[in-house]
Amino acid sequence: xxxxxxxxxxxxxxxxxxxxxxxxxxxxxxxxxxxxxxxxxxxxxxxxxxxxxxxxxxxxxxxxxxxxxxxxxxxxxxxxxxxxxxxxxxxxxxxxxxxxxxxxxxxx
Amino acid sequence: xxxxxxxxxxxxxxxxxxxxxxxxxxxxxxxxxxxxxxxxxxxxxxxxxxxxxxxxxxxxxxxxxxxxxxxxxxxxxxxxxxxxxxxxxxxxxxxxxxxxxxxxxxxxxxxxxxxxx
Numbered sequence: 001x002x003x004x005x006x007x008x009x010x011x012x013x014x015x016x017x018x019x020x021x022x023x024x025x026x027x028x029x030x031x032x033x034x035x036x037x038x039x040x041x042x043x044x045x046x047x048x049x050x051x052x053x054x055x056x057x058x059x060x061x062x063x064x065x066x067x068x069x070x071x072x073x074x075x076x077x078x079x080x081x082x083x084x085x086x087x088x089x090x091x092x093x094x095x096x097x098x099x100x101x102x103x104x105x106x107x108x
Numbered sequence: 109x110x111x112x113x114x115x116x117x118x119x120x121x122x123x124x125x126x127x128x129x130x131x132x133x134x135x136x137x138x139x140x141x142x143x144x145x146x147x148x149x150x151x152x153x154x155x156x157x158x159x160x161x162x163x164x165x166x167x168x169x170x171x172x173x174x175x176x177x178x179x180x181x182x183x184x185x186x187x188x189x190x191x192x193x194x195x196x197x198x199x200x201x202x203x204x205x206x207x208x209x210x211x212x213x214x215x216x217x218x219x220x221x222x223x224x225x
Contacts, residue, residue, distance in 0.1 A: 034211040036153070043203055043215035044145075044153060055213070087153050091210040095141070095167045097155035 002026055002090050006100035012108040019075040021103045023088035028068045032092035035064055035073045038102075039084045047086075048073065075105070083107055109134045110214030112204050117219030124194055124223075130187040130204030130216055138162075138182035141207035144189050146200035147218075154200075157189065158207065172198075194223045 003026040013019045023033070031051040036044040046055040048064035051071060061076040075082055088100040116128040130142070144156040157178040158167045166178050177190040187204050201220050205212035 032210065036212070038153075043217055044205075044212065045215070046211055046213050049209055049211040055211075085152075089153075089155075089211070094210050095158045095160075095165070096169075097143070097145075097158070099145075099153040099155060102152045 002029060002093055002098050004088055004090055004098050004100035006086075006088055006103045008103060009101070010104045010106060012106050013078050014108045015080060016077050017108075019078055019082075019105055021073040021075075021086055021105070023066075023071040023073070023100050025069045025071075025090055025092075029090040029092035031067045032090060032094070033064075033066070033071050034089045034091065035062075036087045036089065037082075037084045038087065044087065078105070110206060112206065112214060112216035114202060114204055114216045114219035117202065117221045119222045119224065120194055121225050122195055122223055125190070125192045126194060126221060128189040128191065128202055128204075128219060128221070130189075132185045132187065132204075132206070135206065135214075137180075137185040141210075142178075142180060142187045143205050143207050143212060144178060144187075145203045145205060145212065146198075146221075147203070148197075148200045151200075156202070159187070191221070194221075196223050199223045 007022045033051045035048040038044045052064045085102045111133045113131045143158045159178045175193045179188045201218040203218045206214040
């Protein structure tokens with residue numbers, strides 16, 4: 001089983017600042033990694049797939065990088081609507097999925 | 109526009125059964141893998157099951173194998189999750205989602221399942 005570990009658990013950031021979220025896989029997942037955003041009371045929304053490709057309609061301030069076991073989601077300039085929980089998910093083991101435990105981005 | 113609407117959640121006692129449904133519209137349902145993902149109260153996302161376009165392949169997380177069954181009816185544009193022998197730890201919001209490029213692209217709003225005596 002591939003275990004996905006996200007850090008930090010909570011990230012306090014001021015609006016307009018950069019946020020950097022990390023995700024580590026227990027074994028290589030190549031570039032088969034997605035990032036999701038979830039706001040309270042809402043369903044998850046796909047942000048990034050293939051480790052670095054933005055999904056349709058996702059603003060350019062969201063970017064993903066990494067391959068193998070270490071991945072990063074960067075939000076270049078946090079907007080008020082970006083405060084949410086972010087999950088990474090591997091699909092290298094397709095058709096099995098594994099999610100990370102999430103990183104909450106909160107207002108500093 | 110992709111629309112997915114879950115239904116069938118509710119309060120059940122441990123050991124009982126429940127069947128969730130997910131009605132799909134806005135896309136060619138029979139062309140996509142579909143998935144169920146759950147989220148326990150205050151917790152993270154947990155993948156539950158995936159099903160191939162024609163229903164010929166089904167995959168489950170270990171914790172639900174032998175108890176849950178994913179199925180679909182392409183003629184009705186519907187996805188299902190039959191949940192038997194429910195446990196307290198199955199309490200969660202259950203989401204269905206369309207799989208595109210092996211990631212979850214369109215998600216429903218979820219249906220809450222509560223297992224409690």
